[in-house]
Amino acid sequence: MPPVAARRPVVHELHGVRRTDDYAWMREVDAPETQTYLAEERAFYDACTSHLHPWVRMLTQEMSSRVPPTDHGVSWRFSSCVYYPRTPAGEDFPQVVRRPVDGDETTEQVVLDTSSLRGDSTHVDLGLQMVSPDERVLAYSVDTVGDEVFELRFRDLDTGRDLPESVARTYYGGAWSADSRSFFYTVHDAAYRPYQLWRHDLSTAVADDELVLAEPDERFELMVRRSRSGAVVIAWMESRDTSEVWLLDAHDPTAPPRCVEPRWPGLSYHVEHARIGGEDVALVVTDDLCAEFRLVRAPLATPGREHWTEMVPARTGHRLERVDAFAEHLVLSQRGNGSPWLRVLPLAAGQPYDLRSTPAAGTIRLARNEVFDTGAVTVVEQSYTCPPVWSDVQLATGVRSQRHRRQVPGYSEDDYLSERREVLARDGVLVPVTVVRRRDVALDGRPPALLYAYGAHESCFEPNFDVSLLSLLDRRVVFVHAHVRGGGENGRRWWLDGRLAAKQHTFSDLIDVADHLADGLVDGTRIATRGSSAGGLLQAAVFSQRPDRWRAVVAEVPFVDVVTTMLDQTVPLTVNEWDEWGDPRRPEDFAWMLAYSPFDNPPAGPRPDLLVTGAVHDARVMVWEPAKWVARLRATDPHWSPHAQFRCELGEWAHFGPTGRYAALAYEAEIYAWVLERLDALEP
Numbered sequence: 001m002p003p004v005a006a007r008r009p010v011v012h013e014l015h016g017v018r019r020t021d022d023y024a025w026m027r028e029v030d031a032p033e034t035q036t037y038l039a040e041e042r043a044f045y046d047a048c049t050s051h052l053h054p055w056v057r058m059l060t061q062e063m064s065s066r067v068p069p070t071d072h073g074v075s076w077r078f079s080s081c082v083y084y085p086r087t088p089a090g091e092d093f094p095q096v097v098r099r100p101v102d103g104d105e106t107t108e109q110v111v112l113d114t115s116s117l118r119g120d121s122t123h124v125d126l127g128l129q130m131v132s133p134d135e136r137v138l139a140y141s142v143d144t145v146g147d148e149v150f151e152l153r154f155r156d157l158d159t160g161r162d163l164p165e166s167v168a169r170t171y172y173g174g175a176w177s178a179d180s181r182s183f184f185y186t187v188h189d190a191a192y193r194p195y196q197l198w199r200h201d202l203s204t205a206v207a208d209d210e211l212v213l214a215e216p217d218e219r220f221e222l223m224v225r226r227s228r229s230g231a232v233v234i235a236w237m238e239s240r241d242t243s244e245v246w247l248l249d250a251h252d253p254t255a256p257p258r259c260v261e262p263r264w265p266g267l268s269y270h271v272e273h274a275r276i277g278g279e280d281v282a283l284v285v286t287d288d289l290c291a292e293f294r295l296v297r298a299p300l301a302t303p304g305r306e307h308w309t310e311m312v313p314a315r316t317g318h319r320l321e322r323v324d325a326f327a328e329h330l331v332l333s334q335r336g337n338g339s340p341w342l343r344v345l346p347l348a349a350g351q352p353y354d355l356r357s358t359p360a361a362g363t364i365r366l367a368r369n370e371v372f373d374t375g376a377v378t379v380v381e382q383s384y385t386c387p388p389v390w391s392d393v394q395l396a397t398g399v400r401s402q403r404h405r406r407q408v409p410g411y412s413e414d415d416y417l418s419e420r421r422e423v424l425a426r427d428g429v430l431v432p433v434t435v436v437r438r439r440d441v442a443l444d445g446r447p448p449a450l451l452y453a454y455g456a457h458e459s460c461f462e463p464n465f466d467v468s469l470l471s472l473l474d475r476r477v478v479f480v481h482a483h484v485r486g487g488g489e490n491g492r493r494w495w496l497d498g499r500l501a502a503k504q505h506t507f508s509d510l511i512d513v514a515d516h517l518a519d520g521l522v523d524g525t526r527i528a529t530r531g532s533s534a535g536g537l538l539q540a541a542v543f544s545q546r547p548d549r550w551r552a553v554v555a556e557v558p559f560v561d562v563v564t565t566m567l568d569q570t571v572p573l574t575v576n577e578w579d580e581w582g583d584p585r586r587p588e589d590f591a592w593m594l595a596y597s598p599f600d601n602p603p604a605g606p607r608p609d610l611l612v613t614g615a616v617h618d619a620r621v622m623v624w625e626p627a628k629w630v631a632r633l634r635a636t637d638p639h640w641s642p643h644a645q646f647r648c649e650l651g652e653w654a655h656f657g658p659t660g661r662y663a664a665l666a667y668e669a670e671i672y673a674w675v676l677e678r679l680d681a682l683e684p
Helices: 032-064 467-473 492-496 504-518 534-545 562-567 575-581 587-596 624-636 661-678
Strands: 010-014 017-021 081-087 095-100 109-113 125-131 137-143 150-156 167-170 174-176 182-188 194-201 210-214 221-226 232-238 243-249 269-276 279-286 294-299 309-312 319-325 329-336 339-346 353-355 363-366 376-382 389-394 400-405 416-424 430-438 449-452 478-482 527-532 552-556 609-615 644-649
Touching: 010 562, 017 562, 017 587, 032 467, 032 624, 032 644, 032 661, 109 137, 125 150, 125 174, 137 174, 137 182, 167 182, 182 221, 194 221, 232 269, 243 269, 269 319, 279 319, 294 319, 329 363, 339 363, 416 504, 430 467, 430 504, 449 504, 467 478, 467 661, 478 504, 504 527, 504 534, 504 587, 527 534, 527 661, 534 552, 534 587, 552 661, 562 575, 562 587, 609 624, 609 661, 624 644
Parallel strands: 174 221, 449 478, 449 527, 527 552, 552 609, 609 644
Antiparallel strands: 010 017, 081 095, 095 109, 125 137, 137 150, 150 167, 174 182, 182 194, 194 210, 221 232, 232 243, 269 279, 279 294, 294 309, 319 329, 329 339, 339 353, 363 376, 376 389, 389 400, 416 430, 430 478
C-alpha cells in the first residue's frame, strides 16, 4: 500500500475564502519526517514498477542502439579554430574539441571533458561554455547537483588547466570583453532569480569583481550576452511582458552601461548590433505599436525610442521573434500558422527571401554561427521523424549545401509519418497539432495515443527528433503534440489567449484535442497524456477536469499548488511569474487561479492512473508541490490511491531530468514502460 502522509491542517483565509492545507509541513524538505516520507514514496514507486524492469532494460537497450557509439556534432568556427562536440563511445557526456581552421584530426585538442567534471556525482550540467576572443581562455560553469547553481571557472587553453580563481554562485549567460581580459556574468538571488551583473578581470581576484548592474524589481530577470560583432555587450532585464536593455562597450569594459529605452509596462524589446552603410546601428525587435513585433533601427550612439526607424513592419499573423546580424545580411526568425521559418534580408543589393523547413511538420533555425563577417550561415532542420540535418546557406543566393546529418543506426525515415493538423476548439479557435505515427498505422479509431503539451510562457516546443519516441511509435502508438494556447506557436496572441484570466483555454484546448482524436482517429479508451513543469500543471488540470478522458496521466515536476505558491514570494519563480499566472492578492486573480488549481480541485468520480515526478534539488518546482498533491489525491479517494505513483528523485537531479545521453534514455524508457503498460501496448 502507498505511504499515508500525516495530516496537520493549516487554514488560509483570503478574500473571504477558507482553504485548508493538510500537508504544509512538507515544505520543510530537509526535516527528517519529510525526508522519510519522500523516501517511502520512492520505495512505493519502485515496488509498483519492479515488474517493468525487464521492459525498461529492453527499451533502454533499444533506444541506445539508435545512438552512434561515438557521436560527432557539427563544428562551428570562432576565429582561428573550429570547435565541435564529441561524445566518445560508452560515455554519457560530451567533450568540447577544437582544431585549427586548416588542421585535421591530428591537431585536435580536447578543450573540455564534461565527464571529468562530475566527480562522484551522477549529474553534471554546463551552464555556459564561452571561448575568449583571443581563443586562449575558456569560461565555463558547472552544476553537479541539479539545482542550477553553477560554479564559474576559467581554463587556460594553452596549458589545459583551470585558473585558480572561480565564482561559486552564477547563472546562465555571460560575455567576454573584446580584449579577452574581462568576463561579465550573472548571479541569482535566494529565489534563483538572476538579478546582478558582475565583471571579473582575469588579472585580479574574484573578491575584487565589479558589480555592473543590479535589478531590484523581483518581477524581472537580468541576462547578458555578447553581440556577434563582438563590439557590444548586451544586458537586459525582462519580465513576462516588459523589458529594458543596457549596452556596454566591449572595447571599454569599465565604461558605464547605457540604457536603450527605459522600461514602461507592456513594452518588450530586444537589441542586436549591426553595421549598416558604415554606421553602427542598434537593431530593435519590439512590440511597440505592434503586438506581433516589428524590426526598427537607431544609431548605436542614440538608440532610444525617439530615434527608432522602421525597417521591417509587422505582418498580420506573423510573429517576429529575433534578428541575427551578419556583416552584409540580417536573418530574421519568424513564426506563423504554428511553424517557424527564417527570412534573409540583404543590407545592400538583393531581394529578401525565406528559408523554410524541408521536412514536413518540421522546424528550421540558425545553428551556432559565431562569425560576423561571413557570407554563409549554418541552419539545422528536423522533425519528429527526420533526424537533424545541418546545411550551409549562401546568404547572397539562398543555396543550401548539406554539411551533416545525424546518424541513427537502424532507422528508416520512410517508415514514419509526421503531419500537421488543426482541431476546432470549443470556442471556435483552430488549435494546431502535430500527429506522428508509423506509416502502416491507420487513424481508424483503433490505435492508442499519447498526447504531449506545454502551453505557457509563450514557449514553443519544436518538433525535434528524439530516438526514444521511435520505441513508442514502433508499438503502434500514435504520438500527438498539441500546440495549445499559452505557448507561442501561433505568435504573441497565442500566449495572451492562454495566460492570466484566459488560462483555462490551455486546459480546454488539450481536452478538445483528445476528444477530437477519440472521434474516430484513435481508441478513445486508450489515450494517455504527458507534460512537464507548466506542462505538468496542464496535465494535473485536465486530470481534475476530465478524469474520464484519460487512460493514464503523466505529470512531471508539476506546478500544482497554484494559489499557495503564488502567494509566497520566497519561493523561486513566484514574483516574476505573476504576469503569467496572476497575483492572488488581487481578488479577480485569486478567483481564476483557485478555479483551476489542481491542489484545490481534486477530480470527482473515477480517476485514471497517475504518474507524478519530482526532485529534491529542483529549483523551479519545489518537491513539496507534487508531494502534497499526491498526498491530497490519495486522501480524497483512498480506494484509488495505489494508482497514484510518485517517482521522487532523492539524489542529484535537475528540473529537466538527467543530463547524460544514456541516462536520459533510461529515464525515457522508464516513463514509456509505464505508459505502454497502461495503453495495453507493452510488447516487443
